[in-house]
Amino acid sequence: MSGQPITLIGGGLVGALLAVQLAQRGFSVDVHEKRPDPRRAGFLGGRSINLALAERGLQALRMAGLAETVLQHAVMMRGRMVHDREGNGALQRYGVDDSEVIWSVSRGALNMLLLDAAEAAGARLHFGQALASVDFDSMRIRLATAGGGEQDVQAGLLIGADGAGSALRSAMNAHAPLGERVEPLGHGYKELEIPPAGKLPTALQQLGGGRDQYALEPHALHIWPRGGYMCIALPNTEGSFTVTLFLPAQGAAPSFATLPDATAAAAFFSTQFPGLLSLLPDFRADYDSNPVGTLSTLYLDRWHLDGRALLIGDAAHAIVPFHGQGMNCGFEDTVVLADLLAASPDDTAAVFAEFQRQRQPNADAIAAMAVENYVEMRDSVADPHYLAKRELGSALAARIPDHCMARYRLVTFTHVPYAYALERGRAQDALLEQLLRDTPNVADVDIEAAARLFQSTLPPLPELRHG
Numbered sequence: 001m002s003g004q005p006i007t008l009i010g011g012g013l014v015g016a017l018l019a020v021q022l023a024q025r026g027f028s029v030d031v032h033e034k035r036p037d038p039r040r041a042g043f044l045g046g047r048s049i050n051l052a053l054a055e056r057g058l059q060a061l062r063m064a065g066l067a068e069t070v071l072q073h074a075v076m077m078r079g080r081m082v083h084d085r086e087g088n089g090a091l092q093r094y095g096v097d098d099s100e101v102i103w104s105v106s107r108g109a110l111n112m113l114l115l116d117a118a119e120a121a122g123a124r125l126h127f128g129q130a131l132a133s134v135d136f137d138s139m140r141i142r143l144a145t146a147g148g149g150e151q152d153v154q155a156g157l158l159i160g161a162d163g164a165g166s167a168l169r170s171a172m173n174a175h176a177p178l179g180e181r182v183e184p185l186g187h188g189y190k191e192l193e194i195p196p197a198g199k200l201p202t203a204l205q206q207l208g209g210g211r212d213q214y215a216l217e218p219h220a221l222h223i224w225p226r227g228g229y230m231c232i233a234l235p236n237t238e239g240s241f242t243v244t245l246f247l248p249a250q251g252a253a254p255s256f257a258t259l260p261d262a263t264a265a266a267a268f269f270s271t272q273f274p275g276l277l278s279l280l281p282d283f284r285a286d287y288d289s290n291p292v293g294t295l296s297t298l299y300l301d302r303w304h305l306d307g308r309a310l311l312i313g314d315a316a317h318a319i320v321p322f323h324g325q326g327m328n329c330g331f332e333d334t335v336v337l338a339d340l341l342a343a344s345p346d347d348t349a350a351v352f353a354e355f356q357r358q359r360q361p362n363a364d365a366i367a368a369m370a371v372e373n374y375v376e377m378r379d380s381v382a383d384p385h386y387l388a389k390r391e392l393g394s395a396l397a398a399r400i401p402d403h404c405m406a407r408y409r410l411v412t413f414t415h416v417p418y419a420y421a422l423e424r425g426r427a428q429d430a431l432l433e434q435l436l437r438d439t440p441n442v443a444d445v446d447i448e449a450a451a452r453l454f455q456s457t458l459p460p461l462p463e464l465r466h467g
């Protein structure tokens with residue numbers, strides 16, 4: 001065993017993968033998870049039912065030897081299928097070919113697979129134990145146990161992977177302020193379900209060009225952009241789709257405040273999302289029983305307390321979900337932290353400071369891009385100027401791949417730092433705006449001159465590692 005024993009709070013996606021990485025590097029790891037063991041009790045959701053896994057997350061899983069197993073339970077998504085009000089759908093590919101795709105995975109199945117892997121690597125998992133308080137002087141923690149009791153435990157190095165509402169963060173903040181700032185998006189979300197096609201009324205089966213048991217094209221992330229709000233749908237392996245409605249929380253119609261129940265919401269869907277509504281046989285029950293989730297971005301000045309405690313994943317930097325990167329970013333965190341700790345197991349103060357130094361600019365960058373992507377998804381994917389920029393950008397990326405790559409591709413299919421992707425994306429966007437300033441038509445742009453402009457203005461892209 002190397003270094004101090006590690007006490008991990010939270011056995012969700014990031015905590016479970018971190019436990020694998022640390023145990024594989026020889027650390028003694030105990031994980032305390034608030035919920036019951038999902039492998040016995042069933043997965044108690046609460047957050048999105050499925051998620052998009054991209055290259056960064058896959059790379060972290062690869063390094064833990066888990067990528068192949070995860071992909072066996074994932075559905076490939078090649079691009080965005082954008083649905084207009086008239087019911088037409090068009091696929092906008094994410095990348096150049098099937099080497100650039102994202103994967104829809106079940107949160108519950110992934111969590112359980114990671115918990116199995118953590119246990120197999122030697123981590124000890126303790127379920128039904130919620131962190132309640134911490135004495136940082138003695139490093140003793142109090143855990144609220146499932147039966148309503150309490151248990152005091154001597155902690156090792158404390159790492160909080162206990163999500164956006166982190167109890168460890170609250171305890172650290174009470175001990176020495178972390179400079180916490182929460183920026184609410186002002187929009188919420190609600191989940192609905194499209195069942196497998198075979199469970200829909202016959203007239204609706206195979207609607208929308210669906211295949212096999214799916215009611216819609218399975219290999220796409222579906223978007224119904226409507227300006228200030230939208231619906232999206234991600235496929236599940238068993239033929240269903242999880243639909244998420246994103247809408248302002250408050251304010252003038254439409255908002256969750258103006259659509260308090262399924263009757264009001266059904267009337268709204270029948271005008272704004274008529275094709276989609278017809279694929280949601282359980283709309284009323286789902287709308288009335290599924291809660292409205294809130295969305296915020298979390299910023300902290302400090303992620304650690306001396307060499308004693310550290311926050312990781314959503315506990316340190318929760319973001320809004322519109323780039324599909326929260327988990328991916330947290331998975332990237334796990335590799336960086338495990339490598340740093342393995343290199344200097346006895347100098348945890350330096351390791352924690354270095355971890356924040358490396359990761360915080362990138363967490364800030366993906367936080368900013370995730371908010372920007374909300375506007376893009378709900379609005380611009382149907383906007384002609386956005387589409388012209390996208391078309392010109394794609395033509396240039398094919399013509400000069402060393403100098404032009406869409407920001408979405410940099411974020412989703414490479415391992416370049418998020419902060420680099422943000423900066424490079426801004427520079428490329430300014431050039432595309434310049435090239436399309438005098439014409440709405442890509443055909444009017446001299447592609448050779450445009451390529452020369454990119455090459456003379458921007459340095460070549462760095463080494464881009466694809467998976």
Ligand code: FAD
Pocket residue numbers: 009010011012013014015032033034035047048050051052053129130131132161162163164165166167168189244293312313314315321323324325326327328329330
């Ligand atoms: P969590 O997943 O929140 O896990 C925290 C764990 O800690 C939980 O198991 C919880 O039970 C436990 N816990 C909490 N309190 C305590 C306590 N006091 N003591 C002990 N244990 C505790 N990311 C993507 O990459 N792609 C996507 O497509 C995507 N889609 C999303 C869609 C939505 C609607 C939302 C809300 C998020 C989405 N995300 C996505 C983000 C992703 O869900 C998070 O980034 C990811 O879950 C963070 O993992 P985590 O382990 O840090 O936190």
